Amino acid sequence: MTFFQTAPDGRDFRLLIRPDCSLSLRGVKVVVLTFALVAALIGAYMLTLGAWPVLPFLGLEIAVVAAAFLILQRRARFYDLVEAKGDDVCLSQRGRHGEKSGKLNRYWTQVRLAAGGHWYPSRLLVGSHGNYMEIGAALTEEDRIKTAKALQRAL
Amino acid sequence: MTTTVADHHHDEVPKGITRWLFTTNHKDIGTLYLWFSFIMFLVGGAMALVIRAELFQPGLQVVDPHFYNQMVTVHALIMIFGAIMPGFVGFANWMIPMMIGAPDMALPRMNNWSFWLLPFATSLLILSLFVPGGGPAAGWTIYPPLSVQGGMGVDLTIFTIHILGMSSILGAINIIATIMNMRAPGMTLMKMPLFIWTWVITAFLLIAAMPVLAGAVTMLLTDRHFGTAFFDPAGGGDPVMFQHIFWFFGHPEEYILILPAFGIISQVIPTFARKPLFGYTSMVFATAGIAFLSFIVWAHHMYTVGMPLSGELFFMYSTMLIAIPTGVKIFNWMATMWRGSMTFETPMLYAIATVALFTVGGLTGLMMAITPADFQYHDTYFIVAHFHYVIFCGSVLGMFAGVYYWLPKWTGHMYDETLGKWHFWLTIIAFNVTFFPQHFLGFAGMPRRIPDYSLQFAEFNVISSIGGFVLGFSQLILLVVVIKAIRGGKKASAEVWENPEGLEWTVPSPAPYHTFATAPEVK
Ligand code: HEM
Ligand SMILES: [Cu+2]
Numbered sequence: 188m189t190f191f192q193t194a195p196d197g198r199d200f201r202l203l204i205r206p207d208c209s210l211s212l213r214g215v216k217v218v219v220l221t222f223a224l225v226a227a228l229i230g231a232y233m234l235t236l237g238a239w240p241v242l243p244f245l246g247l248e249i250a251v252v253a254a255a256f257l258i259l260q261r262r263a264r265f266y267d268l269v270e271a272k273g274d275d276v277c278l279s280q281r282g283r284h285g286e287k288s289g290k291l292n293r294y295w296t297q298v299r300l301a302a303g304g305h306w307y308p309s310r311l312l313v314g315s316h317g318n319y320m321e322i323g324a325a326l327t328e329e330d331r332i333k334t335a336k337a338l339q340r341a342l
Numbered sequence: 343m344t345t346t347v348a349d350h351h352h353d354e355v356p357k358g359i360t361r362w363l364f365t366t367n368h369k370d371i372g373t374l375y376l377w378f379s380f381i382m383f384l385v386g387g388a389m390a391l392v393i394r395a396e397l398f399q400p401g402l403q404v405v406d407p408h409f410y411n412q413m414v415t416v417h418a419l420i421m422i423f424g425a426i427m428p429g430f431v432g433f434a435n436w437m438i439p440m441m442i443g444a445p446d447m448a449l450p451r452m453n454n455w456s457f458w459l460l461p462f463a464t465s466l467l468i469l470s471l472f473v474p475g476g477g478p479a480a481g482w483t484i485y486p487p488l489s490v491q492g493g494m495g496v497d498l499t500i501f502t503i504h505i506l507g508m509s510s511i512l513g514a515i516n517i518i519a520t521i522m523n524m525r526a527p528g529m530t531l532m533k534m535p536l537f538i539w540t541w542v543i544t545a546f547l548l549i550a551a552m553p554v555l556a557g558a559v560t561m562l563l564t565d566r567h568f569g570t571a572f573f574d575p576a577g578g579g580d581p582v583m584f585q586h587i588f589w590f591f592g593h594p595e596e597y598i599l600i601l602p603a604f605g606i607i608s609q610v611i612p613t614f615a616r617k618p619l620f621g622y623t624s625m626v627f628a629t630a631g632i633a634f635l636s637f638i639v640w641a642h643h644m645y646t647v648g649m650p651l652s653g654e655l656f657f658m659y660s661t662m663l664i665a666i667p668t669g670v671k672i673f674n675w676m677a678t679m680w681r682g683s684m685t686f687e688t689p690m691l692y693a694i695a696t697v698a699l700f701t702v703g704g705l706t707g708l709m710m711a712i713t714p715a716d717f718q719y720h721d722t723y724f725i726v727a728h729f730h731y732v733i734f735c736g737s738v739l740g741m742f743a744g745v746y747y748w749l750p751k752w753t754g755h756m757y758d759e760t761l762g763k764w765h766f767w768l769t770i771i772a773f774n775v776t777f778f779p780q781h782f783l784g785f786a787g788m789p790r791r792i793p794d795y796s797l798q799f800a801e802f803n804v805i806s807s808i809g810g811f812v813l814g815f816s817q818l819i820l821l822v823v824v825i826k827a828i829r830g831g832k833k834a835s836a837e838v839w840e841n842p843e844g845l846e847w848t849v850p851s852p853a854p855y856h857t858f859a860t861a862p863e864v865k
Binding site for chain 2: 188207209218222225226232233236237240241242243247248251259306308326327328
């Protein structure tokens with residue numbers, strides 16, 4: 188989702204992009220615990236049969252389920268932030284490869300939407316002098332195009 | 343300042359084989375799954391033709407009995423794990439992000455992995471046919487003691503099942519995570535298309551059932567090589583325990599095979615009946631009910647092992663209960679069509695055939711659910727007829743409905759309707775010629791999994807084999823239809839059909855990298 192705020196002077200602005208996340212941390216707990224409970228019930232039945240080798244597979248799987256949801260919770264905290272203040276444009280980002288930030292001169296800042304080709308998604312690039320940072324990778328194509336246009340208008 | 347928007351450099355589009363090897367794009371991966379599924383469908387189909395060629399006449403003509411048993415086993419494993427399950431995962435990859443308004447699957451790198459495990463695993467299985475002692479020959483249910491006594495092919499099969507299980511689990515986790523986490527704002531659970539619902543529940547079944555299978559084959563492996571005696575009475579084990587464990591996985595697996603097909607036809611029927619789906623909420627609850635029941639009916643596959651009477655009764659009644667939610671679904675589909683302004687394009691024909699012919703299999707299931715009756719039917723051709731009516735007419739025809747329905751969306755071109763109709767009618771007629779007589783063979787007592795039979799079964803087997811060959815070769819029409827649609831043809835509009843429901847139809851065809859042309863609005 189994209190959040191766009193403009194200062195009263197109509198010049199400075201703040202653009203924040205975050206990935207959609209329809210499951211809260213509480214929801215994650217409910218889902219993972221449900222899976223764990225079902226696995227525990229199945230495991231208990233298998234134990235009564237004497238089929239204990241099923242247990243490590245159940246355990247391993249629940250660990251992977253939990254890991255998958257935790258990765259997604261971590262990803263929910265990713266963001267791209269573009270802030271324009273006076274003549275400066277500050278970029279900051281938290282993504283898969285940690286945090287990144289940079290500062291550009293507003294007059295030199297370029298917004299590029301590189302088409303993906305075939306059925307691949309496009310990439311939204313912000314930067315100057317051949318030095319670009321990708322933002323909005325977590326958006327759907329439509330939202331990314333809208334964001335690119337909004338950013339272009341604002342700059 | 344300067345801006346360049348929509349500059350059409352196709353930078354960094356990977357080409358050739360690396361595109362497919364390293365792709366994390368859901369459309370690429372969905373395509374890989376669908377092609378893989380289709381190839382396995384043809385490979386498994388070729389094995390079925392070996393079986394039907396041998397059974398054309400009584401006596402041994404074509405292959406030796408040991409190879410025949412390998413064909414019976416590997417045909418089933420390839421069809422279940424190679425054709426049907428990956429086929430539905432292909433649909434999930436293509437359609438789920440589009441239907442819920444997400445940019446891609448939740449875990450794209452894991453998605454790549456879960457696909458590429460598949461060709462590796464199935465190659466091992468096919469390779470097992472060529473090792474000393476041949477492939478697995480104990481039937482897809484790999485019951486001990488026979489499976490413990492088999493050769494090295496059984497070890498390869500066990501390894502294959504482990505890898506396939508891993509692939510399915512990773513795929514299921516990805517699907518659940520995508521549906522739970524990545525829905526567009528406004529897409530609440532009870533607004534999700536039914537295809538999404540059936541996949542949530544299928545993924546849940548996969549996550550619950552697959553580790554049980556992994557454990558079961560691990561115990562076979564240790565019994566074979568590491569001196570354990572889980573299934574060996576001489577060491578204090580019990581071969582019947584394997585059956586309990588296997589079917590504890592096996593029955594939910596049957597619903598893993600059918601539920602996504604129910605989801606597909608629940609999308610197709612409203613479009614061509616031009617009416618919204620009747621009883622959406624009851625559909626969701628019926629699906630969940632079927633999933634729940636699928637965990638308490640497993641021993642209907644083993645009525646004849648000598649369970650206590652209370653056990654026989656429990657499993658008989660619980661199995662008969664499945665008819666209720668299944669019936670709810672069937673009546674809902676019929677009510678959707680009732681007084682609709684229906685048209686009969688190929689996807690609709692397939693959806694209607696799914697409803698009608700799956701019901702035949704459901705009814706024979708109900709017959710076998712009755713314990714004393716099943717003592718007669720068990721291990722006869724009646725079972726073979728039953729599960730082909732449910733699996734071929736449920737899962738495979740449902741999948742065909744989905745292929746014809748979404749092919750224009752995938753390729754951007756309409757398929758050839760005339761060829762589609764040929765494919766449909768040949769498939770339906772040949773299917774019934776092949777499998778309907780098998781009910782009579784079963785009643786008359788012809789056992790399943792045998793390469794030779796008594797003379798009184800000859801006529802029905804001739805009919806069945808002729809039907810089988812027509813059925814097999816008719817599937818090549820589908821290949822032609824798909825290739826023609828990829829190559830070109832009439833351009834498909836974004837909506838393709840008349841006012842279909844769902845976010846996927848708001849996207850231009852072929853579904854481009856732009857996922858939405860206007861903000862998705864969930865009604
Ligand atoms: C509508 C409800 C259903 C009922 C009441 C039912 C009942 C049964 C019963 C009692 C058997 C065991 C027969 C025997 O071995 O003596 C059986 C076998 C089988 N069923 Fe169903 N069934 C139903 C639906 C399905 C569905 C939806 C599928 C899969 C898509 C399926 C697939 C199978 C298979 C593969 C077998 C044979 C397994 C084997 O021994 O190799 N059934 N069914
Ligand atoms: Cu069953």
